């Protein structure tokens with residue numbers, strides 16, 4: 121579950137924090153300190169690490185498999201970098217080969233998610249962190265990268281299950297960060313400035329994909 125998917129959990133965290141601060145404030149005899157601390161909403165302050173638990177995913181439907189730490193950079197998004205893009209990729213290989221290269225510290229690249237042909241979703245990097253997937257520092261910092269198992273030149277790899285699962289994932293990401301569901305904000309790797317990559321290629325059905333994302337978003341709302 122993502123942070124903004126779990127307001128109740130967030131409230132409990134504040135509650136514990138408030139108790140701690142309350143104790144400190146009582147010790148120094150200042151209730152004002154406690155109020156100031158609380159008003160600052162500490163988990164939104166840039167540079168303050170949000171709580172992380174091993175194996176935690178940002179999308180309820182995903183299974184966690186960690187990428188090599190060499191293929192991403194620790195960050196505190198969206199506090200330090202706003203997220204306003206989803207970048208769609210195609211792996212140009214099997215799911216297993218994508219996992220293998222994302223776990224290879226020599227590879228230098230990895231995406232947050234991989235969606236398989238059967239619709240299963242794997243998360244390899246937290247959305248908090250900057251994944252090296254777009255080949256463009258600005259786009260890496262501002263986006264979530266989603267890989268799709270298959271080959272650009274094999275449109276039969278883009279299954280119904282894949283489109284639907286990926287659209288649900290993108291809909292959740294867009295809802296969480298307030299990203300508009302349009303082709304300006306949901307882009308292909310090929311559209312990232314400066315890239316020489318062609319994925320997801322001409323056979324990726326953008327009209328269908330955006331329709332599914334909108335439907336998933338409406339269904340959830």
Ligand SMILES: [Zn+2]
Nearest residue numbers: 209210309319
């Ligand atoms: Zn790509």
